[in-house]
Amino acid sequence: MQQLFLSRQRVATACGWLLMQLSIAMPTLAQSQVAPPPALPAVCSSQLTTAINAIVDRPELRRYRWGIVIQALNGTSQLYNRDGDRLFIPASNVKLITTAVALRQLGAPMRLRTSVYQLPSTGNKFNLLVVGRGDPSLTVTGLDSIAQQLKQQGRDRIGQISFDDGYFRGEPINGDWEWGDLSTDYAPPINGLMLGQNSNPLVVSSQQIGMPLTYTWKDPSLNNWQVENQSITAPATEQNTVNASAIFGKSKIRLTGKLALNATPTQIDLPLVNPAESFSTAFRQSLYRSGITIDSTQVVSGQNIVNLSEIAAINSPPIAELINETNQKSNNVYAEVLLKSIGRTHPEHFSSSQDTSTLGIALFKQNLTAMGVDPQAYSLRDGSGLSRHNLVAPTAFVRVLSAMAISPTAQIYRESLPVAGISGSLKNRMKGTLAQGIVKAKTGSLSGVASLSGYINPPQYSPLVFSIMLNQHDRPTSQMVKVIDEIMVVLARLKQC
Structure with missing residues (x-):
């Protein structure tokens, strides 16, 4: 590259040289820039049904099941409905429900806390109880922080540490998940002592x-x-x-x-095969690194902490941030923790023997009813969408999205969703199209399943809420999401006419 700082005697010569080089480089620079989206014709709302049907009714796609609802965000008028009341396997679109209920039931500021309590001492050695509350973000760095808290308190010699893994009741693995996923x-x-x-x-x-x-x-x-x-x-x-x-x-x-x-x-x-034992091992190593000795450890369940003093702790990020991770990266672990955390707030959690996840699903139903969702429009079995026993109608997702758009946590919820061509699981989809940057939606995929539900703000039309679900296809998911993206580009072209 030519030097920019030139002597005055060489300025005229340099300017001439630069002008010549720029004139040569102009075509190359223009070619290297990202081309703007192609100028496609606008689509009137009266033409929308024909435009979408032209995509989903192609001969190679006719055998598959499509469920599509497109509706004005600020009203109930539907622009398009194709089997919108029928039940479909939604895959990770279930996370839209999980995160919505988490905001309503747990609250955006809530954090999941991992605590250390003092137990009666043995001679000159401290005995401790560690209680995990399912923090999915906890890492070894967090355990090191707890160890340092104990070290600063002068707790250099510990007799026994009990690790309580009973915060969530029931099996740690959902029985509806397929063997190949496990x-x-x-x-x-998914347990209380997560790392x-x-x-x-x-x-x-x-x-x-x-x-x-x-x-x-x-x-x-x-x-x-x-x-x-x-x-x-x-x-x-x-x-x-x-x-x-x-x-x-x-x-x-x-x-x-x-x-x-x-x-x-x-x-x-x-x-991990045995996450509680692994947590115990990792915590023991954090203590050793801090110069703290331990005689023994054990994993327990359901210890009473009412009269115990908390002496060290670490918090997760707030629920608002956990929700962002859940939707942006379609994180199943975070989603299932949210489900179980919701179940912990059920009034019957301490008076019955029901599985924590089952109680969480019960609270899903209460919240969905409050949001105006028809109880016949869904049947849920987990919080992540990994189970193929989940069934949801497109109308249910549209109703949840519409209700959350006018809720006190509307901005948190909406900003947790991936943006087409920009972020999360939509980062590499719809790039360079009219839909880039104006679609905020949750993706979903399993073999034979592809889904996308969320919001779109067409430049020449009022904001829309939509749910597109495809079931029973036999093609690679990468092919089918391109078809869904075609529909999104049609919506981006909508115009008041």
């Missing part, structure tokens, strides 16, 4: 050609899976097909497939 980091156990979203990465590396792959756990000290290694190192020209899957009835995974010679190591995120 060896993934998006379907880990690192209850996952531990397995890093897989190549060896010599024909040799099994080597593997190491990111944190070998945690309670991990046993590994049955059936993988192999392949020639450098071959594709990576390495995979880890759970073996039914065992705390063991089967590592299969191949990794090319000298390929970059592959990280496979796996759920």
